[in-house]
Structures are given as structure tokens and as C-alpha cells.
Amino acid sequence: MSTELVRYSTSGRVAVISFANPPVNSLGFELRRALAAAIERMQADAAVDAAVLVGANGTFSGGADIKEFGTPEAFRGPTLWSLNATLDDSTKPVVAAIEGIALGGGFELALSCHHRVAHADAKVGLPEVKLGLLPGAGGTQRLPRIIGVENALNVMLGGEPVPVKMFAKAPLFDAIVDQDVIAAAVAVAEKSAAARAAGKVLPRIRDIRVREPDLEGVLQYARNTAKTAFKDYPAPLAIIDCVQAAATKRFDDGLAEEQRLFKGLYISDVSAALRHVFFAERATSRVDGLPKDVKPRPIESVAIIGAGTMGTGIAINFLNAGIRTRLLELGQEALDRGVARIRATYEGQVKKGKLDESKLAARMALLEPVLDYSGIATSDLAIEAVFEDMAVKEKVFKTLDATLKPGAILATNTSTLDVDHIAATTQRPGDVIGLHFFSPANVMRLLEVVRGAATSPDVLATAMALAKKIKKTAVVSGVCDGFIGNRMINQYSAQALAMVDEGASPEQIDQAIERFGFAMGPFRMSDMAGNDIGWHIRKRQQAEGKLSRPAKIADAICELGRFGQKTGSGWYDYKPGDRAAYPSPVVAKIIDAERAAAGRTTRKIDAAEIVERLVYALVNEGARILEEKIAQRASDIDMVYLTGYGFPIWRGGPMRYADTVGLYEVVRRMHKLAALPDADTAFWTPAPLLQRLAAEGGSITGGAA
Ligand code: 3H9
Helix, strand or coil, X not given: CHHHHXXXXXXXXXXXXXXXXXXXXXXXXXXHHHHHHHHHHHHHCCCCCEEEEEECCCCCECCECHHHCCCHHHHCCCCHHHHHHHHHHCCCCEEEEECCEEECHHHHHHHHCCEEEEECCCEEECHHHHHCCCCCCCHHHHHHHHHCHHHHHHHHHHCCCEEHHHHCCCCCCCEXXXXXHHHHHHHHHHHHHHHHHCCCCXXXXXXXXXCCCCHHHHHHHHHHHHHHHCCCCCHHHHHHHHHHHHXXXXXXXHHHHHHHHHHHHHCCHHHHHHHHHHHHHHHCCCCCCCCCCCCCCCCCEEEEECXXXXXXXHHHHHHHCCCEEEEECCCHHHHHHHHHHHHHHHHXXXXXXXXXXXXXXXXXXXXXXXXXXXXXXXXXXXXXXXXXXXHHHHHHHHHHHHHCCCCCEEEECCCCCCHHHHHHCCCCHHHEEEEEECCCCCCCCEEEXXXXXXXXXXXXXXXXXXXXXXXXXXXXXXXXXCCCHHHHHHHHHHHHHHHHHHCCCHHHHHHHHHHHCCCCCHHHHHHHHCHXXXXXXXXXXXXXXXXXXXXXXXXXXXXXXXXXXXXXXXXXXXXXXXXXXXXXXXXXXXXXXXXXXXXXXXXXXXXXXXXXXXXXXXXXHXXXXXXXXXXXXXXXXXXXXXXXXXXXXXXXXXHHHHHXXXXXXXXXXXXXXXXXXXXXXXXXXXXXXXXXXXXXXXXCCCCCC
């Protein structure tokens, strides 16, 4: 196997060692072993004086094999550490020839070579921080030596791939070329071998001394920034510690410090969670049951029905992606308002320097305001974003069905309604799909793609491909009330409301869950989204006989017109021009009155209970959603919560969090919650899937707990 991974050839007296491990040449055990063997062969090969290391298929390497992390293979020798040490010990010069990307351990391998030659379009970087790690194969020690402390900190704390051209002035690269990188690297290798033959010492980054006159100041600034910007992440501070070691200790001591800190991060919950997110993000695009040969339909023009906040937000996504977009509204005034809202969004971006005037003009030129359905007849896709009411949606879909050309896809942006019912109102249920955008639709990354019972495979494939084009994280959901995200949030909100009934204040609840890491607690979130939305849903559920728990306090607040930020008051009070939420005496009075009317004895609810009840409400419903196959996999549920609901990314999402706690413990705590005064025992019955996995000692996300 190892011979397939590495190809050894020669160019004159230079060995060209080409390595491959598609798709990104990650440095898994087999490849490391093959590379180590090739370097040894080169050392012993009397016919060569130097070597070039090059990644096959136009890319150097994406770094250590993240799939190996958490398995014994990750550190099975030869490790990256020993591979780099072999290069340090090499008596012949080795040149890294970099095309495409050299990231993480891949870049660290290149830094261990004596020389580096890069293609002008290549990018290098140390993205370990995004996985909750630090560059653990010498990166924290070598990079400050070659590009300086401040630049190295920026690369390592930012984690983004950096175009090599940014380093044109640093001694990082011997050459940056537009053409044949291997030929250029061979030339550098020959020159270096000749210099060595003439008695010159081989250049090694490890032998350079770090020079930073204001080391203390630079490190202090970095630490202060890291403490505020990444408060729940341990990796950035560890990176700064390593850089300090690079600047103050001998190379080998610095390397030992780097390894020690790397190992600590490697076994941390935060890193395990972030690694889970890395794969979860990529797994969302895999759709079960979709034939391999299915072809997405071409989408050249899109129509959005409804020019309200949601419709215009959705339109912006397509305009940004360069897709012709028709915006339909039946009244001129509402249409004008919608167009003005889109323009104002772009103008805001121009003001902030995020967009230039020419792009603004180009995007607005793609927008076609339309007052009549006949104006959208030739669109390839129509997305309805009208009022959340089945009768209204039915009417829209009947009209769309009658107007749009055959083969056009009809999508609904409903957040709760039955997509199958909507599809059944048309003559083309196979062409109907749910595209549930989250507000603000031009900002939020999440898109729930709702697969109806009749949705055709190519319609689903089209939606997934289009989501990628408009840079959304698309998660496939089956049909149910609220789909994945809102169905779960209903349970979470129910617990939040129940805790207010039982004795907690909205601000206590918000603070507890925000300390856990949520971007916003349930009451602040409801005030932002609009309390009338939940009120409207509760009324519908009541009418359908589906309202399991009345929410008297929430209803009373809405009856006063306290819909949230947009009306200047909600669960909290707001001041004009200020988004800060102030505890409301009016709400406190309503709460007291409702508690008294219900004859309740209240109790103090501590932060730990608040967090458990909110998060386990999500977990339990998530498990049900998984059992019912509404979600394809637990990690999809996590992506919904990370990209749509402000769940702390470093906890990996609700399902991953449950695995971190341990499912046995989660179930045990649910039984405890069921035994509390006023508890809804049915609510806290663990989903059968959770019970089974807890009994088996299993995990729900499939990863190591
Ligand atoms: C490290 O190096 C630690 C060392 O410092 C110390 C060690 C001691 N491993 O993103 P894509 C897969 S930590 C395994 O869709 P793109 C990915 O899962 C590592 N697999 O493509 C996907 O698989 P699938 C530091 C990897 O073109 C496929 O490749 N390195 C790895 O949009 C395509 O990926 C990083 O953190 C990997 N390292 O972007 C780099 N990388 O098709 C992480 C990718 O089955 N990777 N895969 O879903 C990236 O940033 C992007 O994937 C990359 C390509 C820019 C490389």
C-alpha cells in the first residue's frame, strides 16, 4: 500500500518524492510511514544529493489526518514529530514544493524542510485553532523564527489559509513561481546541494533565533485579545504560551512544551466538539436515498413571492450569488418598500467598506421587481415567503402551479406548516420542497431543506446544490410541525416558560443559558424574533387541538402588544436606539398575577437546573426527531443548532453535548427532573433511542464520548 502513497523518482541528482492521499493528502499513518521510508531511501541513495517533497494532484497537504484523531492511528509511529525530526537530521537538503494548500501538519512538514518553493496561487496556514488545537508538529516553534512573532501569532490565532504572496518579503519561501513548481524546487535543491558540497551548513528554521524587541508587549496584547475574543477556548492562550517558549527557550525545549500543551488540548472536550463540528459540517451535504446519478436542475432565475423582511432577505442571497432574482409583491407600495430594503442593506455594506459601488450596482441590476404572477412564469424556482397561514399559502401555491413553466421548482419558506399538504394543493407535488430560511435570511447560515413525501430526488439535489451556491449550511429535514429546529425549540421554550411559572425570572433564565454559552437566552431571543410569532403558532395549535401546554404569561404579554424589540417592549423593556434588554416591572407584575391566579407555590431554581432543563429538552426532542427519521443524523441536528440557534460551537451542538455528558447521565438526570415539584413527568420520559443508547453505553453522534 505504501508504494501507492509515495512515488520516488529522480531529476538529475535530485530525488522527487511525490505523495498522495486524496482528497487533501492528509498525513495519516500509512502516508507517514511511506514518507519516512522515502526519506530514508533518499538518504541512502548514492545517486542523489537532495530531494524535493511534493504533494500529488496539485495540492501539498491539508495536515494531520483528522479522521485518525481519537484513534490509536493518530500517534502510531512514524508520527509527524519523528518525520520532522528526520528532516532536521537529514544530511541532504530537502525542498518542499507547495501547490494548492499546505495547512496544519502539512505546512509544519514544509517548515521542517530546508527550503520552500511555492506556486503563486498557493495558500499556507495553521488552522489547528479552529479544531481547538495548536499547531503541534513544530509550527509554534518554527513559524515565529521565520516570519516573526507578531505575524506568526496572526497566522496561528486566525487559523485562515494565507496566500503565499503575503510572504513574498519574508524568508519563508526561496521562490514563489507562476509556472512549474517542481522544476523550480529541483533548481533550488541543486543549488543547495552544491552549496553543501562546498562546505555550507544546511539552513534549518530551528537554528534561527527569534527576534522580537518588544516580546512582553506583543505577548501581553495577544493574551488580552485572546481572553476577550476566545473566552471559552483554551487553544489560543496555549498557542501564545508556545510562542513565548519559542522566543525564550532552546528549540528542543520549546518543542517539548508545544507537545505537552498539544496533548492537553487534544484530549479536551472543546477540541473533540470542534472536530465533531468539522465533520458534521461536511456531512450535511450527504443525502440519504438520493441516487448517485441524479442531476440537479439548472437554476438561472429565481422568483421570491413576498417582499417583506423574509422575502427581501432571501432575495439578497441570490443576488449575492449572481442569480437573476424577481421579487413579486401584488401592491406597488409594498414592492417599492422591499426593493428599498434590499438597496439599503447593500448601501449599509458599502458604508462599512464591505462592498463597492460597482458590486452594489451589479447586484441591483439582477433584481427585477414584479407586480404580477405572469412576470415570474419563466423562473426556474419560486420561493414563497408570505404570511404563515395555510389558507394564504394554499392560494399562492395554486397560483404558482398554474403560472410557472413545467419543471419549475416551487418552494415554501414555511417554518412550521405541513409541506406535504402544500404540495398536495398543486398538480406537481414532486416539484414542491421546503426551503426554510432563518431570519435575517441574508445573514443566517442555516437553511432547512424540507423533503416532502413526494419531493423528487432531482428537486432535492437542486436545493442542496443551490444552497452551496448561496453559501448556506443546508440540512435536510423531513416533514413535521416545526421541522428540526423549531420543533426542538418549542420544547426548549416550553421549559423556559414552565420555569417562569415555577419561580424563575426571565432574566435569570437568560443569564444561566448565556453563561452556558448560548448567544442569547430564550426570552431575549423571543423579543428579537417577535413574540407574536409564537403567539400566532400557539393559537393555531389551539385551534387544531395540538396545544399541549397553554402559555398564559406569554399570551398576556402579547395581549399588551409587547411583541419584543420591534414594539419597544416584550419580556424586557427597551430604550430607543438601544438593544440592551432591561428587566420589566410590567412583566414582573404579570408573572406575579398569573402565579397567584394559578395558586402556585414558587421555588428558587438554580442555574444548573435551568441549563439542564433547557438543554435536555432539546436533546430529548432531538432524539425523537432522529428516531422518526426527520433528521438524517445526529450531527445534522447539531448543525441546525450551531448555525441557526446560537448554540455554543465549542460544545459541538446539543447532541454532541449529550454525548460529552454521557447518555447514561443524561437519562439519569431526566428521571431526576421528572421527580421535581410541578414536573411534567411525560415531558421528561427519555426518548426510547436515548434510553436504549444509555443502557448500551453508546453515543448518539457516533463519536467517542
Ligand atoms: C494538524 O495538522 C495537527 C498538527 O498540527 C499536529 C499533529 C501532531 N484530515 O473541506 P472539504 C476531508 S490538525 C482528514 O469539503 P475543501 C474532508 O473531511 C489538521 N480529512 O474541501 C472532506 O471529506 P469528505 C489541520 C480531511 O476543498 C474532504 O477532505 N488541518 C482533512 O472545501 C474535502 O474537504 C486542518 O484543519 C484532514 N486534515 O477544503 C485542515 N481536511 O469529502 C482542515 C479535509 O469525506 N481542512 N478533509 O466530506 C480544511 O480546512 C479543508 O478541508 C481544506 C479543503 C481547505 C483542506
